[in-house]
Amino acid sequence: MSDITAVVEGEGSPVVLVHSGVADHRSWDPVADRLRRRHTVIRYDLRGFGQTPAPARGFRHRDDLADLLDDVGIQAAAVVGNSLGGYVALEFATRWPERVTHLGLLAAPLDGWAWGPEVKAYGAEEGQLLADGDIDRALALNLDMWVRGPVREWSSALRQTADQVAAAMRTSLANQTVTESFELPDDIDPPSTLLHLITAKTLVAVGDADAPDFPAIARRLATGIPDAHLTEIPGAGHLLPLECPEQIAAAIDDLLAR
Numbered sequence: 001m002s003d004i005t006a007v008v009e010g011e012g013s014p015v016v017l018v019h020s021g022v023a024d025h026r027s028w029d030p031v032a033d034r035l036r037r038r039h040t041v042i043r044y045d046l047r048g049f050g051q052t053p054a055p056a057r058g059f060r061h062r063d064d065l066a067d068l069l070d071d072v073g074i075q076a077a078a079v080v081g082n083s084l085g086g087y088v089a090l091e092f093a094t095r096w097p098e099r100v101t102h103l104g105l106l107a108a109p110l111d112g113w114a115w116g117p118e119v120k121a122y123g124a125e126e127g128q129l130l131a132d133g134d135i136d137r138a139l140a141l142n143l144d145m146w147v148r149g150p151v152r153e154w155s156s157a158l159r160q161t162a163d164q165v166a167a168a169m170r171t172s173l174a175n176q177t178v179t180e181s182f183e184l185p186d187d188i189d190p191p192s193t194l195l196h197l198i199t200a201k202t203l204v205a206v207g208d209a210d211a212p213d214f215p216a217i218a219r220r221l222a223t224g225i226p227d228a229h230l231t232e233i234p235g236a237g238h239l240l241p242l243e244c245p246e247q248i249a250a251a252i253d254d255l256l257a258r
Helices: 023-033 061-071 084-095 115-130 135-148 155-184 214-222 247-255
Strands: 007-009 014-019 038-042 075-080 098-108 201-207 227-231
Touching: 007 023, 007 075, 014 023, 014 084, 014 247, 023 155, 061 084, 075 084, 075 115, 075 155, 075 247, 084 098, 098 247, 115 135, 115 155, 135 155, 135 227, 155 201, 201 214, 201 247, 214 227
Parallel strands: 014 038, 014 075, 075 098, 098 201, 201 227
Antiparallel strands: 007 038
16 A cells, blocks of 8 residues: 555544545645544545556555555544545445444445436546547546536636646546556445445535536435435535535534534
């Protein structure tokens, strides 16, 4: 696991923060600044993101998380993820429920979901741009989809968020084809069929300005996970830790106090 870049700060009960598929561990900085006052906060770059190199062999994100916790001597932790990070957290919690004390799923996707036209169109266009090697246009597309979102106009605040995440997004896009080519398929049943196994108290959070699929998925997760609480954030989009860090930190604090 020495090739996984991780930051461990603070003291207290451990909290792992897993970034989205268009960011890196720095997207959690504003949230971590608050949480580390009372908790050991672990942020890391998934393979092919940030300072962690793209993979050269088969891997699963959930196994990397298990290895990372083993490396730092933590048996069980709160695990909170945004977008792709939420799916990693969900996989981890259904594979090893005993290792998750609390679970946070922020704008998380779900396997087997019938995606709506916005996400389908985005995926098709991104795939073509990456096949053409056009990282600049792929970056612009991803900023428009995941920062602005399908229902908002660009504002100065959203432009600032785009500036914060653009470099990390460019790295992830440059590595995406290789990273995805080495990602191994599930070797257990998919998380959508195992939600009942999750024993952790769970926060499900979503912005109502995100693509319409994500509020629908959030409701499905909140219904399927035994001890889940749904928080819908008015006006917020997909990258919740960057858009509304104080609100997300407070929601995680509330979760950890349960």
